Amino acid sequence: MTNEELxxxxxxxxxxxxxxxxxxxxxxxxxxxxxxxxxxVQREDLLLSLECNDLTDRQCxxxxxxxxxxxxxxxxxxxxxxxxxxxxxxxLESHANKLLxxxxxxxxxxx
Numbered sequence: 001m002t003n004e005e006l007x008x009x010x011x012x013x014x015x016x017x018x019x020x021x022x023x024x025x026x027x028x029x030x031x032x033x034x035x036x037x038x039x040x041v042q043r044e045d046l047l048l049s050l051e052c053n054d055l056t057d058r059q060c061x062x063x064x065x066x067x068x069x070x071x072x073x074x075x076x077x078x079x080x081x082x083x084x085x086x087x088x089x090x091x092l093e094s095h096a097n098k099l100l101x102x103x104x105x106x107x108x109x110x111x
Contacts, residue, residue: 006060017070
């Protein structure tokens with residue numbers, strides 16, 4: 001198999017795993033679905049990353065050998081330290097400051 005074919009096979013395997021997960025969610029109550037919303041979205045992002053990047057042949061084969069590569073990668077992601085919350089906070093602060101500047105400019109124009 002070429003590298004492109006291997007990457008396609010990995011994507012298809014992870015996509016099928018996500019589709020099965022989605023079907024499980026749809027059989028749950030709304031409350032149960034909400035409790036898995038973060039996992040669903042993160043798994044979707046993992047799939048999206050495969051659309052934009054390529055793995056090596058060896059990486060592809062390792063994932064293809066796993067019975068649940070998407071669940072495994074999500075578990076690894078969940079245990080990883082990131083600056084996600086800091087970025088969220090910085091965005092919130094930045095937007096609040098933008099609104100303050102706009103309000104200040106509007107009040108100056110009204111005078």
